[in-house]
Amino acid sequence: MTIKAILIATAAAIGGTSSAFAADITLKFGHVGNPGSLFEASVDNFAECVNSSMGGKVEVQTFGSSQLGKDKELLQKLKLGQVDFALPSSVMSSVDDTFGIFEMPYIIRDRDHMRRVQDAMMDKFQAAANGGGYHIVGLAENGFRHITNNTRAINVPSDLEGIKLRTPNGVWRVKMFTEYGANPTPMAFSDVFTALQTGVMDGQENPYAQIASAKFQEVQKYLSITGHVYTPAYILASQKGFAKLPEDVQAGLTACAASTQDFTYEKAAQLETELLDVIKAAGVEVNEANKDAFVEASAPIYKAFADEVEGGQDMIDQVLGLANSN
Template sequence: MKTIKTLLAATALAGVAGAASAQEMTMKFGHVGAPGSLFEASVNHFAECVNGAMPDKVQVQTFGSSQLGNDKEMLQKLKLGQMDFSLPSSIMSSVDDSFGIFEMPYIITSRDHMRRVQDEMMDTFQQAANDNGYHIVGLAENGFRHITNNVRPINVPSDLEGVKLRTPNGVWRLRMFQEYGANPTPMAFSDVFTALQTGVIDGQENPYAQIASAKFQEVQEYLSITGHVYTPAYILASKSKFDGLPDDVKAGLTDCANQTQDFTYEKAAELETELLKEIEDAGVEVNTADKAAFIEASKPVYDAFAAEVDGAQEMIDTVLGLGDSG
């Protein structure tokens, strides 16, 4: 009889332990960033924050370097429930037109400006994400983008004439570089190094953190500091999956996303100085482009966005009004 009671007690304890372990969710976070990238640092910070804050409830696992697919594939996997978070950036303009506002050249002038835009307009972007089946847990960044290539230094837009330039998949980035005279080619980030190395493309445009971590300085001769676009990154989840989480888990994830944004902005500012030197030290010739000439050449892109996207002119006016000189 004592043996039976012992067995029953052990079974009950095993059941309790099983229920406890069942409560811990393993959540997969995929991104395209290479080791040493700002994306990797941001995602790791988020994971460490969540795992530390909710050790018995959530375990976030990270998968960089496009291990779970390129940005487009990961957006699909979020909806299919095959992963839990991704960190898209420019590709969000292909999810909903409203994210195209961040594709407008030189519209965001600083991280403080971006915070003001976020405070004023986050409901607009969250609604756009929700309408397409996603939830923005928080914002990080990709950063201020610059041009590298193997043809010539880029000082003014006409220097881009005929340059085969990789861009992310987004209609407005294509339109912008077509307007500047380049030959833009959308391509997954994971394919860019080989395409540069083999001459399939002449150049690409990215923040220093992506350029350096992906080793583009090994296969590029020129870096032109254009700062033509600032791209936020989005800690993104499936709306249905996020909505189904317990309230305390949702709150914990959101809090860690907010902490990660603070970390990301600080880290990004540090990297801008460190990584420019790293790229220069690799033998890349660096020049500062004529920003005024690029701004002048960008007007048709704004006009097209305002004409083709409902509410775009109001968004443009709002963002510009929140600018550092606004």
């Protein structure tokens, strides 16, 4: 149901029309995750929570595998009211530079650290989203990212020299891998398998859940465990569309988003073990990268963020300062 239809239904309820009919709100949730992905599990959990907890008042319908569009298309469709929710991750750095903080290599240590960052800085992230016309209903995750490729095992940044590497849409990821010596190219997730299979790209970088669900292990020889970036995912609505929903619906959606975050973190930790075994079983050669070498090579990225983004150094200091908080 469109926002206009929702408003008509709400007005009808006020006018005394049957509450069951008036309260029938259907919301579409589009995402790029494949079957078996953490994205799919997270979105399905959110939908199940909403559909079961709101007494039939709201139904969330889910559409994965980029059925309703790729990340950038979904962002646009949110604003047009053609989609009600999306689950963007790295692409949010194209909405506002504030989200680029999560593109800084090794800045997030673990999920507990991410929760502290969320608690301390959510107002800042919400303001950045609002500035782009969006509303963050809650956070999920994409996860800790690792590098696969068909050229060589990656132990230190110089091993990336000349490798054609697919990245998500986001200026800071491109800058990072350029600094490491790779040839990064932003590309929609749905196009990556074919690009790897045909050799258009040598490699890519993603969490295990995305690698395994997209079956990249079938077209990649090496997996290098780098954990170079942790990216949250955002249960995202348009600011105007969300504001037009009844207040009790807004509250119910927000509560389910918080519940989904708990589910997602537990599921992600489980998949990190299970899916690494799946990738290994496909015959992919796995190595532990020298993270100290990557951290050292990342200093110019931090400097660029501090120099180019307003308040960038303050954000870096705040996030790092929360790494070891109790």
